[in-house]
Each structure stands twice: as C-alpha cells, then as structure tokens.
Amino acid sequence: MKKMFLAMAASACGICASPATEPDAIPEPGKILVAYYSWSGNTRSAAEAIHREVGGTLFEIKPVKAYPKDFAACVRQAREECGSGFRPELAGRVENMAEYRLIFVGSPNWCGTIAPPVASFLNAYEFKGKTIIPFVTHGTGGLQNCERDMRRMCPDAAFKKTGAFSGDSVRRSNAAVGDWASKIIAGY
Secondary structure (H helix, E strand, O other), X not given: OHHHHHHHHHHHHHHOOOOOOOOOOOOOHHHEEEEEOXXXXXXXXXXXXXXXXXXXXXXXXXEOOOOOOOHHHHHHHHHHHHHHOOOOOEOOOOOOHHHOOEEEEEEEEEOOEEOHHHHHHHHOOOOOOOEEEEEEEEOOOOOOOHHHHHHHHOOOOEEOOXXXXXXXXXXXXXXXXXXXXXXXXXXX
C-alpha cells in the first residue's frame, strides 16, 4: 500500500500546477505528520499503525509534566483540566511545521473531548492551508466532542473524516487502523 501511495504522490506531482497553489495535491510522503498524545499506549499504537501505512514523520505530543500513572488519579486530573480548559506546557515542538500539509492528530477521548496536551499542540501552531485528519481512541465514549473541539481550535484548516478506535481493540486491530488511513490518503 505504501508503494501505491508513493506512486500516486509521484504522478500527482507531475500533473499539479504548483503545490502552493494546489491545496488538494497529495503531499510528498515526508510532508505528512502523524502527531499524537497517548497516556495508556492505545493512541500510540494507532499512530504507529498510521505511520507504517502512510509514512511521513511520527511526533509524540508530550507534556512537560507527565500525567499520573495511576488510572484513578489520571482521571481526576483529566476531569479537572478538561473542565477548566487547561493547556499544559509541552516538552517539544515540531520542527519545520510549515512544511507539513497533511497532519494526522491523535488523542484519547478524555471526558468527552481531546486530551489537554493535544489542545496545547493545536493551539501552538498555525493550520491555515493544512489538512487535519483527527483520530481518537476511546473506551466506550466514541468521538463525543473530540472532532468538534479540534475544528473549533483550527478554524482555518481543512478536515478529513475522523477515525475512532476502541482502546481495547486498537492494539489487536492495527490492520483496521492502517486501512482507514490508507482510504483517507487515497481520497486526499
């Protein structure tokens, strides 16, 4: 699948007038960013499956101060932060963000929205002229307000169909995550 994508990207470059004037042109594989925050490892697993399928750059969103390892303590902190709109300081930045046009953004569903580190990431960059493809891992909550909240934080970005993956099955169904990513890229 990756070879087919590379061939499609190469042929698209031959027929496009200019990447700067053609926002729907398929980006070069190196110009795809897969950014994610993961507390339990489920969103990381989904991000790695997407990265294996589409290539590009894999970037882990990390807060300076890690969340508690204890589940109950993490849930308490997440509720407080999500309810107050808290945005934690992040430990790293994406170098050359301007070069990326297609950005997969992954988050666990925390309290019906994206995790605060993902909100910090989205607030840290300009997404005008970029396409965001959200993906969310969840227990039983599905998407809830995750996609809506990402769209509100990035009003100048284009969005593609959000992927929602059950946290318990993400690690067992990496093929399904990869298939989703492949279909999204094919339609880009």
